[in-house]
Amino acid sequence: MAINAAPAVELEVVEERQRRDLGRLPWTSLVIIAVLVVVAVFAPLIATHSPTEQSLPDKLKPPAWQEGGGREHLLGTDMLGRDLFSRLVYGARVSLTVAAFALLSGGLIGLAVGIVAGYSGGKTDAFLMRVVDATLTFPTILIALLLAVSLGAGLRTIVIAITVIIWARFARVVRGEVLGVKTRDFVSLARVHGCSHVRIMAIHILPNVMNTFMVLLTLHIGFVIIVEASLSFLGAGIPPPTPSWGQMVADGRSHIASAWWLAALPGIAIMLVVLAFNLFGDWLRDWLDPRLRQV
Amino acid sequence: MLLEVRDLHAHLQTRWGLVKAVDGVSFSIETGETLGLVGESGSGKSMTALSLLRLLPSPAGRIVRGQVLLEGEDLVTKSEREMRHVRGRKISMILQDPQTSLNPVFNVGNQLVEALRAHGARGRAMLRKRAEDALRSVKVAAPADRLRAFPHQMSGGMKQRVVGAISIASEPKLLIADEPTTALDVTIQLQYLMLLKDVQARMGLGMLFITHDFGIVARMCDRVAVMYAGRIVETGPVRALFKAPQHPYTQALMASVPRMEGRVTRLPSIEGQPPALHRLPAGCRFAPRCRYAEERCRAQYPSTFAVGGRHEAACWRAELSRT
Numbered sequence: 001m002a003i004n005a006a007p008a009v010e011l012e013v014v015e016e017r018q019r020r021d022l023g024r025l026p027w028t029s030l031v032i033i034a035v036l037v038v039v040a041v042f043a044p045l046i047a048t049h050s051p052t053e054q055s056l057p058d059k060l061k062p063p064a065w066q067e068g069g070g071r072e073h074l075l076g077t078d079m080l081g082r083d084l085f086s087r088l089v090y091g092a093r094v095s096l097t098v099a100a101f102a103l104l105s106g107g108l109i110g111l112a113v114g115i116v117a118g119y120s121g122g123k124t125d126a127f128l129m130r131v132v133d134a135t136l137t138f139p140t141i142l143i144a145l146l147l148a149v150s151l152g153a154g155l156r157t158i159v160i161a162i163t164v165i166i167w168a169r170f171a172r173v174v175r176g177e178v179l180g181v182k183t184r185d186f187v188s189l190a191r192v193h194g195c196s197h198v199r200i201m202a203i204h205i206l207p208n209v210m211n212t213f214m215v216l217l218t219l220h221i222g223f224v225i226i227v228e229a230s231l232s233f234l235g236a237g238i239p240p241p242t243p244s245w246g247q248m249v250a251d252g253r254s255h256i257a258s259a260w261w262l263a264a265l266p267g268i269a270i271m272l273v274v275l276a277f278n279l280f281g282d283w284l285r286d287w288l289d290p291r292l293r294q295v
Numbered sequence: 296m297l298l299e300v301r302d303l304h305a306h307l308q309t310r311w312g313l314v315k316a317v318d319g320v321s322f323s324i325e326t327g328e329t330l331g332l333v334g335e336s337g338s339g340k341s342m343t344a345l346s347l348l349r350l351l352p353s354p355a356g357r358i359v360r361g362q363v364l365l366e367g368e369d370l371v372t373k374s375e376r377e378m379r380h381v382r383g384r385k386i387s388m389i390l391q392d393p394q395t396s397l398n399p400v401f402n403v404g405n406q407l408v409e410a411l412r413a414h415g416a417r418g419r420a421m422l423r424k425r426a427e428d429a430l431r432s433v434k435v436a437a438p439a440d441r442l443r444a445f446p447h448q449m450s451g452g453m454k455q456r457v458v459g460a461i462s463i464a465s466e467p468k469l470l471i472a473d474e475p476t477t478a479l480d481v482t483i484q485l486q487y488l489m490l491l492k493d494v495q496a497r498m499g500l501g502m503l504f505i506t507h508d509f510g511i512v513a514r515m516c517d518r519v520a521v522m523y524a525g526r527i528v529e530t531g532p533v534r535a536l537f538k539a540p541q542h543p544y545t546q547a548l549m550a551s552v553p554r555m556e557g558r559v560t561r562l563p564s565i566e567g568q569p570p571a572l573h574r575l576p577a578g579c580r581f582a583p584r585c586r587y588a589e590e591r592c593r594a595q596y597p598s599t600f601a602v603g604g605r606h607e608a609a610c611w612r613a614e615l616s617r618t
Binding site: 195 | 348350354379380381382384386388390391392395396397398399400401409410413458462465
């Protein structure tokens with residue numbers, strides 16, 4: 001009888017959990033992320049000007065709310081008279097594109113290496129992890145600069161550079177997780193039931209490290225955006241005139257005393273977006289934690 | 296004869312040296328029969344079981360010598376690919392801890408279907424029905440609802456029953472149960488054992504039941520093999536062995552089962568420690584702890600002597616009692 005009564009109780013618990021979780025959703029970061037995505041996708045509709053069109057008579061106009069600012073240029077213009085608002089809008093595209101491609105390639109490579117290393121153990125593990133260590137000892141920006149110089153600046157180079165940097169971070173964390181998962185009995189039982197190693201990695205190990213992987217992804221979006229901005233800031237990123245937030249900060253640096261908005265506004269944009277993704281990642285980690293699930 | 300193990304030797308390479316975890320073990324199991332494998336921790340019970348499946352920890356562990364005949368076919372010489380067909384389909388296993396025996400990210404239905412599919416069942420509706428039947432066969436209430444449940448939504452006893460359902464879904468010939476009730480509530484233990492016995496009778500399974508609990512052996516097994524330091528020291532029908540244990544180790548082991556009637560001030564125990572497996576004594580491995588040990592015991596490992604119908608003991612004293 002007790003067994004029959006059990007499912008009803010559990011259903012209530014599940015509903016209760018869903019209600020509770022909705023209340024705790026990280027609304028602030030979700031709104032920022034949503035705005036970012038919408039802006040990036042519909043950039044041509046949202047931007048008031050072309051991001052690359054120069055107009056020297058209008059150069060260094062302050063934002064609309066400051067003395068001397070006009071309705072024409074909402075966030076002012078840069079030293080070439082380009083509309084700052086429109087450049088920020090198009091810059092969101094660059095940031096998101098780089099983040100998406102770099103995370104996808106770097107993340108997947110890291111995931112695969114981590115699972116293979118953790119599951120195989122022994123010499124394979126030792127070898128792969130030494131490669132990871134070697135990768136991690138290089139300063140991030142140095143690798144990226146080297147690659148940018150040798151491959152030529154551009155979107156593709158940035159994606160490759162960031163992939164090279166982040167795969168090792170993914171691999172290391174995923175491997176650690178796999179070490180924990182593979183000692184559990186269901187892995188041994190899968191062997192007992194005649195599964196091959198490849199099948200065990202794909203069917204039993206992979207889904208168990210997906211939580212960690214998703215959290216890693218979100219926590220690294222911020223990192224990737226910063227690396228892209230840093231590279232563009234150093235001149236090894238997206239070549240002008242394509243707007244990129246990092247490059248905008250770099251360009252505005254020399255005018256910081258006279259035209260603060262040039263460096264400050266893209267800087268604030270980077271900060272908000274990175275913060276939003278990190279908050280979302282934190283929330284996701286808590287939400288996916290199996291220990292909290294089992295309550 | 297369903298399973299016949301002949302002179303099996305399995306060695307483990309550890310940082311302390313070569314460990315002879317299984318050192319010349321022979322036993323047999325017939326269809327529908329349960330053999331209890333009893334011994335303390337580190338006596339080689341689980342290593343013996345893993346050797347049968349050829350799943351010794353790799354690369355440290357390795358079968359050095361001997362035969363494992365399953366329905367007459369030697370498993371030791373089979374290729375890895377052939378072994379995958381044996382595992383799950385002919386030999387299946389239940390492990391100790393139901394908490395980790397199920398994959399936490401899939402619901403019960405998925406995991407059952409996975410096992411059924413490996414056995415060759417096809418078709419969504421068909422698989423679903425078979426999965427439900429499998430749950431019903433291990434007496435899970437409301438099986439259709441349970442298929443959607445995740446492992447963390449179930450109790451330990453329920454999980455262990457699901458593990459049982461998965462391991463018999465492929466209709467194996469031999470089931471290895473490695474202390475399947477150790478992690479269960481005492482009230483659930485008996486229930487689970489009866490269920491296993493019921494399933495076994497229905498399917499005509501041969502069962503290798505690994506435990507250190509003589510109470511469970513008495514309930515579950517037809518025959519018992521007592522292991523000590525990698526070797527079987529005594530084997531016989533449950534009744535005969537319980538009535539007249541021949542090997543001093545078996546006797547001592549049984550004497551240390553606490554009696555519930557009457558007051559005791561001190562629980563009896565066996566003096567000393569089992570020998571380190573990488574530094575085994577030359578003669579009988581139990582000699583250092585045996586109160587009957589003589590010169591010969593320390594010098595020479597005793598042969599195995601028949602002391603009754605299918606009842607054998609590896610002890611020089613058994614030779615005396617026979618003559």
